[in-house]
Amino acid sequence: MDLSGPRWKGRGFAEIANSNPMSRVVLQLQTALSQSGTAAFLAGNNALLRAEPEIANLLSRAAFGREVINSGTDNQIFQLGPEEAFYLSHSLKCLKITRDSDDTPPSENELWAYLKSKNEAFPESYMAYKHLRSKNWVVKPGIQYGVDFVAYRHHPALVHSEYAVIVVREGDRNSRLSSMTDLYCTLRACGSVAKTLLKLSIRCCGVNGSMRDSPDCLEDFDVDERTITRFIPAQSREDRDLDEVAMEFGEKV
């Protein structure tokens, strides 16, 4: 299967995506959320928010969160994953996050500590999410493919995800992909769903980074991007038609 470039889900979808850049949709969402003063509240590892029709439409178009089934009102309930909620709150500064039981919203440090208490790898996971989202990739959970995230070139309704993303903390010798069998297994699983494996190693280069106990550590994180593919000898031969090569050697290939 040819893995080069995006696999659009329908004819003309590439043009729809090109005329609606994701960066613009996210900017519209950011503006609308800021102006409306929308708040989400924490529920376990996720955040829930009640969205007016305009915001609901923008959340859908920007592919943030997922709609929770709901009837009887005009407003829709969206469930945001931890990275999504923190990205809207901390990086785009357009979403307030509260605790259900408590009127005082948690500080950024408190929110960070809460999310890290739910998932020890949250700092690296968030860094990877932020890294890809800020490059206008659409990033969604990858658990059904056995990876951390999947990355789409545009909205998942238009295009299949191109990358299966695994996030590792650099220097962690027991991380995913550190054993050969795991690596082969992951390459095979990615290949069977026509995705390229993207390994994001989060490197810490500073004192805040190693502490990881406030969002300040993000400034000390570096992201090393690496795609991993299986070697296919035929693709690595000189870029000539095989028949031509065969003719030169006087034999059929």
Place this chain on the structure above:
Amino acid sequence: MDLSGPRWKGRGFAEIANSNPMSRVVLQLQTALSQSGTAAFLAGNNALLRAEPEIANLLSRAAFGREVINSGTDNQIFQLGPEEAFYLSHSLKCLKITRDSDDTPPSENELWAYLKSKNEAFPESYMAYKHLRSKNWVVKPGIQYGVDFVAYRHHPALVHSEYAVIVVREGDRNSRLSSMTDLYCTLRACGSVAKTLLKLSIRCCGVNGSMRDSPDCLEDFDVDERTITRFIPAQSREDRDLDEVAMEFGEKV
């Protein structure tokens, strides 16, 4: 894809397998090796042996090792993996193993230490191999599928491998399959090649087991066998024809 039972590679192959039980083929190999006094010598992680035609035939039929390309003599060179070599030497007591440079064959403890120096996980890996081979499964390396071994009901020429085997040391929190993404990934990779994932956890229950520095530890090892499959709701419904159920409910399923 139906994963229940073996997938034979051709018509009548099940009957061929039934009339040539693997236990009998291995017994013939064991007898022939013992009588001929065949020796293999260590080469890196593997062992090489020069086999007379009868032994070569039995090694092939019992699916031990692989033939190394070779011309000009009647004898054939076979390369045995570390588990295969140690199984023939230690468990079936029918193969001498020597060092190339040294006429004195290593003791069992020396051989164990040598193989363990090449692969720290050799004790558990060998225990898993021995466990399956002694139940007459044919066990081959699984690296191409991203697992430790694959297990065949009979000779790989007759049947596809049924199990993709991962060996873990019980209590090792960083072992394969300990993260959810790795588990999902492995299930997906196994599913795509129609194999059932078999996790063999090697538990140590004794003082020799925890030392792991001589083959004596094998007596203190217990093997916990667990197959892992994805839940497929349709298979878990009551064992009646779906049309029948649909008729009862007066609707199409």
